Amino acid sequence: MQAIDILQQHQLKKTSPRLAIIEALQSVDAPLxxxxxxxxxxxxxxxxxxxxxxxxxxxAGIIHRIVVDKQLVKYAMNHVEFTSxxxxxxxxxxxxxxxxxxxxxxVHPGPYRLPTGFQTSEAEVIxxxxxxxxxx
Amino acid sequence: MQAIDILQQHQLKKTSPRLAIIEALQSVDAPLxxxxxxxxxxxxxxxxxxxxxxxxxxxAGIIHRIVVDKQLVKYAMNHVEFTSxxxxxxxxxxxxxxxxxxxxxxVHPGPYRLPTGFQTSEAEVIxxxxxxxxxx
DNA sequence: TTTCAAATGCAACATTGTTGCAAAGGTACG
DNA sequence: CGTACCTTTGCAACAATGTTGCATTTGAAA
Numbered sequence: 044m045q046a047i048d049i050l051q052q053h054q055l056k057k058t059s060p061r062l063a064i065i066e067a068l069q070s071v072d073a074p075l076x077x078x079x080x081x082x083x084x085x086x087x088x089x090x091x092x093x094x095x096x097x098x099x100x101x102x103a104g105i106i107h108r109i110v111v112d113k114q115l116v117k118y119a120m121n122h123v124e125f126t127s128x129x130x131x132x133x134x135x136x137x138x139x140x141x142x143x144x145x146x147x148x149x150v151h152p153g154p155y156r157l158p159t160g161f162q163t164s165e166a167e168v169i170x171x172x173x174x175x176x177x178x179x
Numbered sequence: 180m181q182a183i184d185i186l187q188q189h190q191l192k193k194t195s196p197r198l199a200i201i202e203a204l205q206s207v208d209a210p211l212x213x214x215x216x217x218x219x220x221x222x223x224x225x226x227x228x229x230x231x232x233x234x235x236x237x238x239a240g241i242i243h244r245i246v247v248d249k250q251l252v253k254y255a256m257n258h259v260e261f262t263s264x265x266x267x268x269x270x271x272x273x274x275x276x277x278x279x280x281x282x283x284x285x286v287h288p289g290p291y292r293l294p295t296g297f298q299t300s301e302a303e304v305i306x307x308x309x310x311x312x313x314x315x
Numbered sequence: 316t317t318t319c320a321a322a323t324g325c326a327a328c329a330t331t332g333t334t335g336c337a338a339a340g341g342t343a344c345g
Numbered sequence: 346c347g348t349a350c351c352t353t354t355g356c357a358a359c360a361a362t363g364t365t366g367c368a369t370t371t372g373a374a375a
Contacts, residue, residue, distance in 0.1 A: 167305045
């Protein structure tokens with residue numbers, strides 16, 4: 044779907060930073076970090092606007108955020124079936140060699156057997172290792 | 180086990196920053212963030228030394244690091260049976276209400292059914308929700 | 316006790332993210 | 346089309362976490 048239609052569908056204003064961010068994420072088939080997105084957006088880039096846009100897009104269920112490691116956060120488009128109520132709960136794979144992050148849409152972790160009284164709302168799973176290209 | 184014995188056992192120098200960090204982590208039954216550890220260590224505290232010590236202790240298999248969220252990293256003692264080769268692979272629970280992190284030593288996630296060619300070396304699982312005290 | 320590699324502590328810097336506020340821009344309405 | 350209004354942007358300043366270089370100190374072995 045086109046970026047402008049996605050914003051329309053969620054009743055968000057069609058501003059140029061939001062359109063640029065969505066188009067950057069759609070341009071590659073992998074989650075991107077802020078630095079990678081800002082590169083694709085060129086010169087006219089503001090970090091505050093980026094973070095505020097990401098928050099808006101995440102709350103609307105358009106993107107999701109993946110915390111890979113201490114200093115590495117990546118952002119990815121959601122599939123159309125995910126909304127703010129219906130959170131994506133797939134696992135992510137991080138390749139220790141090529142440093143790429145891959146959404147494993149078909150891997151749904153859990154359920155987990157927690158001690159009595161614990162209530163789960165969501166789970167974040169990062170599997171690390173070597174991807175299919177780097178393990179050869 | 181005493182902090183000084185732990186360092187001895189791993190053939191690490193028994194320096195005061197390392198001893199203070201281990202004692203801080205042992206003083207409570209929960210993973211701590213840098214700010215929480217530095218509080219317990221009092222005035223004589225240096226952030227560079229802290230991070231370098233944590234790296235040494237992690238590589239030795241004495242502690243492990245848990246990335247809870249974008250800007251929240253916690254550190255916890257390993258059980259004696261874990262070494263640098265034998266990584267701890269238990270899940271962690273983060274309470275969205277009281278913000279405490281709990282090691283679920285008995286919850287061992289996986290195995291995961293990954294696409295062909297993917298090799299797993301480790302997995303990090305953060306389950307979020309309400310802990311037994313906050314769900315009442 | 317002496318020696319020396321390892322570790323500390325300081326300064327400076329890097330990255331990621333947040334807050335306040337004035338200016339600019341999108342959208343609805345006439 | 347133009348205007349009015351509320352949202353969003355963009356800038357500056359700040360905050361938290363983590364890293365690098367280098368001189369000084371210190372643990373531990375001889």
